[in-house]
Amino acid sequence: MEDKEIVEKILAGDTEQYAEIVRRYQQIVANLSYKLCGTRLEVEEVTQQVFVELYTALPRFRFDSKLSSFIYRITVNVVCKMLNRSKRYVSTDQYENRPEEPSTDRNAEQQIIHSEQLEALRAAIGHLKDEQRTALVLYTFEDFSYQQIADVMQCSLAKVESLIFRAKKNLAKVMKR
Numbered sequence: 001m002e003d004k005e006i007v008e009k010i011l012a013g014d015t016e017q018y019a020e021i022v023r024r025y026q027q028i029v030a031n032l033s034y035k036l037c038g039t040r041l042e043v044e045e046v047t048q049q050v051f052v053e054l055y056t057a058l059p060r061f062r063f064d065s066k067l068s069s070f071i072y073r074i075t076v077n078v079v080c081k082m083l084n085r086s087k088r089y090v091s092t093d094q095y096e097n098r099p100e101e102p103s104t105d106r107n108a109e110q111q112i113i114h115s116e117q118l119e120a121l122r123a124a125i126g127h128l129k130d131e132q133r134t135a136l137v138l139y140t141f142e143d144f145s146y147q148q149i150a151d152v153m154q155c156s157l158a159k160v161e162s163l164i165f166r167a168k169k170n171l172a173k174v175m176k177r
Contacts (some may be wrong), residue, residue, distance in 0.1 A: 036137055037082060136163075
């Protein structure tokens with residue numbers, strides 16, 4: 001069943017169909033939340049809040065964009081609210097997908113240098129402004145196009161280009177230190 005059909009059924013009163021939306025998008029929301037905010041406890045909190053807000057926002061959804069873009073937008077907003085509320089930086093371990101395996105092409109010293117550089121990059125990303133971090137994470141880690149990022153962040157393509165440019169520039173400054 002298409003997302004549109006499920007949303008129409010939910011809006012018509014078949015609230016049991018909402019479980020299908022949660023099933024389809026829960027992992028996507030959790031992954032993005034983790035990349036944007038850090039710890040697993042926060043991810044659970046954000047994921048729950050996203051689906052609560054999505055349920056109340058569904059009547060406003062007009063299918064001008066994909067449901068996934070609408071969900072991404074809500075996720076970004078929930079994460080930003082949470083980070084602003086707690087007024088803290090993102091943890092630096094959030095950008096690891098899996099423990100890095102030692103490379104056979106590097107000696108031990110090169111491996112240590114590489115690990116230190118990755119840690120510095122993660123720390124720098126964690127200290128970017130919310131909008132810059134969001135745009136950069138969506139572009140780099142989620143492989144979103146500029147247009148998709150603009151849709152999620154509800155801003156212009158020019159702003160997305162500027163955010164990503166500034167994020168890269170700020171990362172370069174921090175990495176030179």
